[in-house]
Amino acid sequence: MPRYIGSDHNLSRARWVIAGAPMDATASRVGGSRLGPGAIRAESLHLESFSLYHLKDVADVPxxxxxxxxxxxxxxxxxxxxxxTTSRKFIELKKRVLLLGGDHLVSYGAIKAASCAWPHLRVVHLDAHADLRDRWMGSRFSHATVMRRAAEGCLEGTKRLYQFGIRSCSAEEYDWGMNHTHLFPFNLTKIEDCLDELSGVPVYISIDIDVVDPSAAPGTGTPEPGGITPDELLRALEAMKGLDVVGIDLVEVSPPQDINGITAALAAKVIREALILWG
Structure with a gap:
């Protein structure tokens, strides 16, 4: 399996660890996101390791x-x-984990590990879907319930969950989110309004690729029209560059639904910029 472009060959020197989580057991529409980590790595090899956005090279990031x-x-x-368990072990080694999904439920394990290491953790969630259902098809643990489980089971309070770009949810999810999380539907512009609250505390960023409009990111299991542009996603990451980001995941890239690898390529580029911003 190819490694992400610019990866060091010495774990002891690394500040960040990339790990793939090839699971799509809870996909509710179509599967395929278990193949996402490999596709993202493969597309990364066609990127320049140098970022014109930040004039830095990801190969210089440990x-x-x-x-x-x-x-x-x-x-x-x-x-x-x-x-x-694996995330905890890396955190104990003073590493920070960047997880490649997989369906969105894989985020729960990484958020749980991060919240144990950093009890005051906040989660920034970028997604088309609220993922706040209490149950989906009878299960409490699903990619449709993951942020509800994280808010209730990992964070010191549900208001430590900040959700942006949401454009699809049930009425019950909307009511619960408006009362229990920081829920900002439709775009990412409200991120800048929350920077003061997010500064000086550990932050975990969870990115579902379907936050981007499916015209630009078709390779995902549950496409939702009306999303943001790739440029808006990259600008949102740039806006958060001053935060203490201790963990990241990027999930729901599904290669069987992709066209010419453009969704995996976008994910690879987002990872490059994130590593440069917080590496």
Whole structure:
């Protein structure tokens, strides 16, 4: 398996660790996101390692791509346990974890590990969907419930979850989010209004690629029209550059639904910019 472009070959030197989480056991429309980590790495090899946005090279960032975690097919509970345990081990080694999904439920294990290491953790969630259902198809753990579980089970308070770009949810999710999280529908412009609250505390960023309009990111399992542009996503990351980001995930890239690899290429570029910003 190829490593992400610019990856160091020495774990001890790394500040960040990239790990793939190839699981799509809870996909509700179509599967395929288990193939996302490999596709993102493959497309990264066609990027320049140099960023014209920041005039820096990702090869100069101390990060190490450890490859994909060995997750049991179809067993979401065990997979989450492996993600959490592995993330904890890297955090104990003073590393920060950048997780490549996989369906969005993989974020739960990484957020759980980060919240144990940094009790005052805040989560910034960029997504088309609120992911705040209490249950989906009878299950409490799903890519449709992941942020509800993270808010209730990982964070010191549900108001430590900040959600941007949301353009799809149930009425119950909307009511719960407006009362229990910081829910900002439709775009990412409100991020700048929240920077003071997010400054000086550990922040975990969770990016579902479907926050981007499917015209620019078709390779995802649950496309939702009306999203942001790739440029708006990159600008949002730039706006958060002063935050203490201790963990990141990028999820829901589904290569079988992609066209010419453009969604995986976008994800690879987002990862490059994130590593340069916080590496």
């Amino acid at each position: 990060f190490y791509d450890v490859g994909d975690l060995a997750l049991p097919p179809g067993d979401a509970d065990r997979a989450m346990g492996i993600i959490e």
